[in-house]
Amino acid sequence: MNRYALHRELVAAGVLDGYYRIEDAHEPVPVPTDFLFLRRSSDGGWETGVYERGRYEVVTHHTTEAAACAALRRLLG
Numbered sequence: 083m084n085r086y087a088l089h090r091e092l093v094a095a096g097v098l099d100g101y102y103r104i105e106d107a108h109e110p111v112p113v114p115t116d117f118l119f120l121r122r123s124s125d126g127g128w129e130t131g132v133y134e135r136g137r138y139e140v141v142t143h144h145t146t147e148a149a150a151c152a153a154l155r156r157l158l159g
């Protein structure tokens with residue numbers, strides 16, 4: 083699964099927009115104060131984590147986009 087397919091799946095499942103941010107696929111405006119995220123990491127991999135109080139906290143690091151998508155899906159229940 084890629085990040086665009088994940089976003090479609092989350093929309094279909096009724097997950098609220100403000101609960102998550104997926105780089106280049108779903109970037110809610112205005113930016114919520116707290117959310118889960120999926121983004122590219124500086125080493126070319128992928129990261130999932132939590133944005134709280136103005137800080138990104140990486141929870142997991144993945145070598146593939148598919149693995150990162152699966153991790154975010156699990157975090158969102």
